[in-house]
Amino acid sequence: MTPLTNDRFLRALQREPVDMTPVWMMRQAGRYLPEYRETRARAKDFLTLCQTPELACEVTLQPLARFKLDAAILFSDILTIPEAMGLGLYFSEGEGPCFERPVRTKAQIDNLSVPDPNDALRYVMDAVSLIRRELDGKVPLIGFSGSPWTLATYMVEGGTTKNFRRVKGLMFEQPQAMHTLLDTLAQAVIAYLNAQIAAGAQAVMIFDTWGGILTTRDYLAFSLHYMQQIVEGLTRKHEGQRVPVILFTKDGNEWLEDLAATGCDAVGLDWKRPIGKARERVGDKVALQGNMDPCVLHASPERIREEVATILASFGNGNGHVFNLGHGIHPEVDPEHVSAFVDAVHALSPPYHVSPL
């Protein structure tokens, strides 16, 4: 494989010195880009876009052609694992992802098996290999998966939900069945991410979108525990390089120390709390990724630069910061504002990386 021209992102994740703070955006390959909407229109539907490696590669690379981003992230869906388990994923207009065959009983849970990532999820591995080839060492490629708890919420609810009563009902009434489900999912995620790493992913991120709706006790037992299992089960070195792992629990600020103690390399932050306070709490245990409010991208370029400056100052001097939004970029954002954002991170961050004499 071609050596990396720009390894700022991987270095920052390992808290090594960099010349400037690396930056990427969650959902950077997405609807705010006209070229994405054009590719999306060519695909039969969203699932086809995810399942066709050439198209997934095309949209993955689109934001890199426009902006000086320091990482690419695989374009895929968060629910590929349950789809490969046979739940029948489909997308209904206005309702988001749904499953034809949700999993709600102990018998249904016992019937699930861990999908072979090189069989049912082959299309993801093909996309990863293709993207790596096309990137040609420009920037590193991030692979990802949903967390077991997050996958379980969709699998039990059968789609998106406002109050999570089915999945929490199962958790409260049949905790052992829920643990069986989460254990199967943890094994599936380990196999899936290790296959992505083997195919060329240079860092991996676990999205725990719904861990933040749990009580502390339930979060530790039903979400974090399984993310820890995954961290322990991952291939951490490939092609002679460390493969860093990023954990991100939305609304999980309260559990920062617990996340940092899993052995992951970095923790993703939402925008709600200052990154400087988070840094005080984790010390040099992990790198931090975040944390600009995605709404700031609707403001003027001047206001965006101001906010970037505030966040850089909040993190302060030294290593271990990957700049990102605290959540995915909104579809309505003007791409010109994204340029202003990415350029501001690179322009304003070098003073924070000058090594002391």
Add this chain to the structure above:
Amino acid sequence: MTPLTNDRFLRALQREPVDMTPVWMMRQAGRYLPEYRETRARAKDFLTLCQTPELACEVTLQPLARFKLDAAILFSDILTIPEAMGLGLYFSEGEGPCFERPVRTKAQIDNLSVPDPNDALRYVMDAVSLIRRELDGKVPLIGFSGSPWTLATYMVEGGTTKNFRRVKGLMFEQPQAMHTLLDTLAQAVIAYLNAQIAAGAQAVMIFDTWGGILTTRDYLAFSLHYMQQIVEGLTRKHEGQRVPVILFTKDGNEWLEDLAATGCDAVGLDWKRPIGKARERVGDKVALQGNMDPCVLHASPERIREEVATILASFGNGNGHVFNLGHGIHPEVDPEHVSAFVDAVHALSPPYHVSPL
């Protein structure tokens, strides 16, 4: 006015000794009750239900006839103030509350005026007086309002929103206009709650439903600052009794100390963090209200009792706990489970209130 037969709720809010922990539920007058659905069907629409004092009184009292709750809460909508300001509130099926005339420019903001609560909001005061009369001293009546920031989000967005980009856009780009709007709303909330107190509300609660989507800096400046103004502007004594104030910022656990420092009597908690940890943080500064996950009410009565026991033990011995859910009760809950919940709080809490010899 008839003296209170049961003043456990007011005593707990002031951290005075009680025989057992008082309990009520957010949205206790709501769709999970068949008798509520029956009254709702008789009203032309939801707004008519809120604006007809006899109907509002009827649904306010319904849960008290079934369960041994220690407080009643005025049945009303959170958006009565903007409605009285002339924004044209309506409810669209599946979309929730909407405004015909949202407020998005400085000119529109400058045009707003503080509604006279005894004129445009007379129906609320009439409902409060009627409920007080009908309660006849059985339990205290809670009045309430949305927080200025929460009202502003609906007024600027024109309804519910997923990403708050309009209201945050205004906040980022025209902070002074946003402060003008919030200042007008704070004055309106003060007048509104003081009128509710004059009409008979014995405690008041401010619901800050959307403060939790802000960064810490913005939360302090755009939400908490105005709640503090309200706390300072409220009539705190009426009919010779203290009128306690409860502040509740959904997803606001991070700012507990800041909330407690406003001078309020109690802080409402969502279910995400243990109440014992919250108590350690606020000491004897304020009472705490909460914090069972509303999803637990879908579980069996045994499981509900177990969770009540856990929360009582987490709070521990002594004064200053009002039991509640961490969010409104779901429409799908079986009323039998609510009985189990309320009875469990009363049955299991007395040991925590035995005074030391």
